[in-house]
Amino acid sequence: xxxxxxxxxxxxSNRLDDMKQGVIGAPLPRVEGMAKxxxxxxxxxxxxxxxxxxxxxxxxxxxxxxxxRIDKDSVxxxxxxxxxxxxxxxxxxPAQGTANEAPQQKPKSxxxxxxxxxxxVAETFEQAxxxxxxxxxxxxEDEGAPLSPDAVEPEEQEGETVHQGDLAHAMxxxxxSVDVTFTTKGHSSAAMEPHAAIAQWDGECLTVHASLQMxxxxxxxxxxxxxxxxxxxxxxxxxxxxxxxxxxGISEDVVSASxxxxxxxxxxxxxxxxxxxxxxxxxxxxxxxxxxxxxxxNGRLTGFGHEALVSNLPGESFAEPVLQSSHxxxxxxxxxxxxxxxxxxxxxxxxxxxxxxxVGMPALEGAMDVLARKIGIDPVELRLRNIxxxxxxxxxxxxxxxxxxxxxxxxxxxxxxxxxxxxxHTREGEWWVGTGMASAARVHNVGEARARVTxxxxxxxxxxxxxxxxxxGTYTILAQIAxxxxxxxxxxxxxxxxDTRHPRGSGSGGSWxxxxxxxxxxxxxxxxxxxLARRAGIAEDELDLSxxxxxxxxxxTDLLGGKxxxxxxxxxxxxxxxxFTASGFGAFFAQVRVNRFTGETRVDRMLGAFGFGRVLxxxxxRSQCIGGITWSIGAALTEALEFDPRDGHxxxxxxxxxxxxxxxxxxxxxxxxxxxRDPAASPIQAKGIGELGMCGGAAAIGxxxxxxxxxxxxxxxxxPDRVLATMPVD
Amino acid sequence: xxxxxxxNGTAHPIPDDPRITLLDFLRHDLRxxxxxxxxxxxxxxxxxxxVNGMRINSCLTLAAMHEGDEVTTIExxxxxxxxxxxxxxxxxxxxxxxxxxxxxxxxxxxxxxxxIANGWPSDASETLDGPIEATGDxxxxxxxxxxxxCGAYANIVAAIRGVAAEEGA
Ligand code: FES
Ligand code: FES
Numbered sequence: 058x059x060x061x062x063x064x065x066x067x068x069x070s071n072r073l074d075d076m077k078q079g080v081i082g083a084p085l086p087r088v089e090g091m092a093k094x095x096x097x098x099x100x101x102x103x104x105x106x107x108x109x110x111x112x113x114x115x116x117x118x119x120x121x122x123x124x125x126r127i128d129k130d131s132v133x134x135x136x137x138x139x140x141x142x143x144x145x146x147x148x149x150x151p152a153q154g155t156a157n158e159a160p161q162q163k164p165k166s167x168x169x170x171x172x173x174x175x176x177x178v179a180e181t182f183e184q185a186x187x188x189x190x191x192x193x194x195x196x197x198e199d200e201g202a203p204l205s206p207d208a209v210e211p212e213e214q215e216g217e218t219v220h221q222g223d224l225a226h227a228m229x230x231x232x233x234s235v236d237v238t239f240t241t242k243g244h245s246s247a248a249m250e251p252h253a254a255i256a257q258w259d260g261e262c263l264t265v266h267a268s269l270q271m272x273x274x275x276x277x278x279x280x281x282x283x284x285x286x287x288x289x290x291x292x293x294x295x296x297x298x299x300x301x302x303x304x305x306g307i308s309e310d311v312v313s314a315s316x317x318x319x320x321x322x323x324x325x326x327x328x329x330x331x332x333x334x335x336x337x338x339x340x341x342x343x344x345x346x347x348x349x350x351x352x353x354x355n356g357r358l359t360g361f362g363h364e365a366l367v368s369n370l371p372g373e374s375f376a377e378p379v380l381q382s383s384h385x386x387x388x389x390x391x392x393x394x395x396x397x398x399x400x401x402x403x404x405x406x407x408x409x410x411x412x413x414x415x416v417g418m419p420a421l422e423g424a425m426d427v428l429a430r431k432i433g434i435d436p437v438e439l440r441l442r443n444i445x446x447x448x449x450x451x452x453x454x455x456x457x458x459x460x461x462x463x464x465x466x467x468x469x470x471x472x473x474x475x476x477x478x479x480x481x482h483t484r485e486g487e488w489w490v491g492t493g494m495a496s497a498a499r500v501h502n503v504g505e506a507r508a509r510v511t512x513x514x515x516x517x518x519x520x521x522x523x524x525x526x527x528x529x530g531t532y533t534i535l536a537q538i539a540x541x542x543x544x545x546x547x548x549x550x551x552x553x554x555x556d557t558r559h560p561r562g563s564g565s566g567g568s569w570x571x572x573x574x575x576x577x578x579x580x581x582x583x584x585x586x587x588x589l590a591r592r593a594g595i596a597e598d599e600l601d602l603s604x605x606x607x608x609x610x611x612x613x614t615d616l617l618g619g620k621x622x623x624x625x626x627x628x629x630x631x632x633x634x635x636x637f638t639a640s641g642f643g644a645f646f647a648q649v650r651v652n653r654f655t656g657e658t659r660v661d662r663m664l665g666a667f668g669f670g671r672v673l674x675x676x677x678x679r680s681q682c683i684g685g686i687t688w689s690i691g692a693a694l695t696e697a698l699e700f701d702p703r704d705g706h707x708x709x710x711x712x713x714x715x716x717x718x719x720x721x722x723x724x725x726x727x728x729x730x731x732x733x734r735d736p737a738a739s740p741i742q743a744k745g746i747g748e749l750g751m752c753g754g755a756a757a758i759g760x761x762x763x764x765x766x767x768x769x770x771x772x773x774x775x776x777p778d779r780v781l782a783t784m785p786v787d
Numbered sequence: 788x789x790x791x792x793x794x795n796g797t798a799h800p801i802p803d804d805p806r807i808t809l810l811d812f813l814r815h816d817l818r819x820x821x822x823x824x825x826x827x828x829x830x831x832x833x834x835x836x837x838v839n840g841m842r843i844n845s846c847l848t849l850a851a852m853h854e855g856d857e858v859t860t861i862e863x864x865x866x867x868x869x870x871x872x873x874x875x876x877x878x879x880x881x882x883x884x885x886x887x888x889x890x891x892x893x894x895x896x897x898x899x900x901x902x903i904a905n906g907w908p909s910d911a912s913e914t915l916d917g918p919i920e921a922t923g924d925x926x927x928x929x930x931x932x933x934x935x936x937c938g939a940y941a942n943i944v945a946a947i948r949g950v951a952a953e954e955g956a
Contacts, residue, residue: 096821298887528885687938
């Protein structure tokens with residue numbers, strides 16, 4: 058039986074708080090943790106499949122043009138080689154998040170360096186890899202492809218444009234103003250598990266083990282790409298070795314393995330090399346961002362301007378939504394916002410953890426720091442003075458808003474010095490030491506989701522949905538939600554995820570998984586409780602369930618009478634989205650040291666305070682936060698995609714050259730969770746968590762670099778060369 | 788007599804194809820998929836295993852080079868029924884998220900504590916020849932060859948410190 062719930066109104070009943078099991082929010086270790094620490098959790102490429110052939114992708118060595126000839130004979134006689142697949146249905150780019158249709162196909166048409174053009178299949182990986190290197194390919198190159206965002210006239214993204222009041226006038230009248238331009242370099246998700254797929258074809262149905270975030274969309278994308286009905290496709294992703302946006306849509310490994318399996322009639326595995334992951338999945342676009350901030354003598358904003366330039370390939374609709382939180386974070390009645398997209402021939406740009414705010418917030422918060430210094434007020438105070446009552450553009454109320462609390466509590470816990478102070482106030486040996494802060498904001502998203510919850514006759518429960526756990530804690534929090542609602546220890550709740558045979562969850566993306574699929578589980582459990590209450594002769598809102606019993610001592614097994622009871626919960630975000638602006642908020646504080654001689658920056662300590670609705674598990678939520686803060690350190694100091702100006706190819710396409718933070722880059726981190734219930738965010742009052750931790754954190758570090766060394770840098774990442782070039786000479 | 792390599796105490800014949808790395812031999816030929824491939828180029832540490840007591844990146848070495856060697860993988864350190872102290876500490880401290888770097892982290896950490904106990908200095912050590920304490924900085928420095936993109940480092944360090952304290956390192 059399916060139960061539908063569409064949220065059109067805020068829900069202040071906070072039903073989860075009335076439950077008696079007492080596990081919601083508890084810092085339980087992950088239910089799948091033992092499998093992970095003992096190496097027994099299977100990831101996509103690791104399923105034992107008999108007679109599996111191995112595929113290796115061949116990628117383009119030109120930027121734009123046509124493949125005129127693939128000389129299959131150049132490799133078919135090599136040992137073990139089975140086939141060269143150059144099917145027209147091969148995809149050449151990954152699908153964008155929630156695309157729900159095949160991305161670009163026709164591999165002979167090349168639009169970026171490194172684009173997949175064919176798949177070599179052999180008996181062993183070593184044979185396939187060797188043959189892929191030797192495959193002879195001829196091209197007709199279409200010279201002169203634009204490669205740099207400033208080489209073309211960009212397209213305005215009209216939905217993003219805001220002209221409100223008169224910003225130029227506000228700037229001219231302002232007691233204090235700043236007009237600064239920041240740049241950020243591209244980023245890679247660089248999930249530790251490379252994209253991988255094992256495809257099996259039985260002549261009618263296609264089964265693919267893959268590493269994907271959103272199976273409910275991916276199944277449609279794959280079916281569309283290979284030309285099968287969705288009912289003939291099954292996708293399985295029980296464990297995903299990190300996603301961060303890069304596995305939102307189907308990728309080239311999934312479709313090439315599928316087509317090869319269908320053509321050859323035997324299973325085929327395709328695992329992308331690390332270099333391919335970086336070169337032919339997604340990049341976060343580089344950005345250029347101009348800010349105009351106008352303030353009165355008290356630091357109240359009268360004008361707010363944010364104009365950004367990003368890039369993508371021709372044919373892609375995605376434009377890094379840099380302005381996302383700028384639309385509502387700070388006051389200022391005179392507003393100019395504009396986003397422009399340059400069409401260039403670098404690899405596909407798409408979602409990388411926290412698309413938009415991940416780079417928009419560090420730039421905005423850097424500009425706010427410049428303004429605070431100019432006015433001479435505490436940067437915490439500047440933020441506090443500019444928290445708007447309602448969304449300053451749309452006039453909508455906020456569903457909940459914890460920025461002020463996060464700023465205050467974070468400042469106190471960190472031991473923030475409200476000043477006044479000048480840069481270069483503290484020196485320890487060859488190091489300048491200083492502190493900085495920034496606000497955090499990340500829009501809250503929810504999506505339609507379904508989940509089935511079955512109370513088994515033996516008094517245990519089973520939760521099934523095709524939702525994924527990409528390290529976010531889904532297995533655990535769904536067990537906690539069901540356990541809380543049904544009065545069961547989470548030990549007694551089995552959660553099965555990542556299989557399209559289950560009801561369709563929301564998938565993991567945009568931090569929406571917990572609130573969306575968690576709500577579907579909640580809806581199913583509410584329906585189960587109603588039936589249990591009926592059988593127990595107690596009103597549902599008075600039914601207390603804990604440890605498998607009602608308050609009157611009846612056991613679940615008695616109430617079930619030897620039969621399973623199942624309900625499918627179907628949660629849909631309703632009109633409420635049009636009535637509120639919903640966002641997670643927070644604050645970052647960092648202490649850094651900057652080397653006087655080398656310009657190297659080390660982060661000494663960092664704190665994040667976050668308000669993101671109900672916390673479902675304090676342990677996994679904290680982990681999401683420290684993960685986000687760690688990404689903030691990378692964005693601030695080391696992460697940058699570098700493209701060859703001659704052919705647009707990604708030069709630093711591996712983990713030795715693309716510098717994600719390593720253990721020694723990350724100090725002890727402190728996380729404060731400012732608990733709240735957001736009645737409009739979801740029926741379980743939870744908001745997104747996974748991305749907020751990196752939405753602004755890089756600015757806390759950048760602002761601390763200024764406070765420490767006097768180097769005001771407008772370009773992320775703030776590598777030693779940039780620090781040295783900007784730091785005043787002492 | 789066939790040339791063999793010992794994996795978690797069991798002897799296996801060395802594979803014929805000399806191109807097969809120790810990592811692919813484990814993952815593919817022996818289906819010991821607990822050892823992960825993150826980069827295949829010695830850049831991430833996901834493939835860390837313990838060979839004759841020392842941690843190495845198994846992607847950077849060929850199976851054929853390990854005749855007579857004793858290899859311990861994550862499966863050899865402990866099982867779900869009998870996890871090692873390090874495995875248990877990662878579980879309790881949430882020293883992971885997606886879990887993909889985790890077996891490599893655990894193998895690396897297990898052998899690393901031995902390096903500290905043996906007095907091998909690192910960049911974070913105060914002296915080159917004194918006894919070494921498993922401080923946060925020592926652990927961070929010595930574990931920097933094991934990348935975790937989920938960013939679980941703070942919890943990984945907490946897990947390792949807990950085990951080090953128990954072992955009196
Ligand atoms: S797979 Fe061996 S170091 Fe990355
Ligand atoms: S737990 Fe995901 S990479 Fe470390």
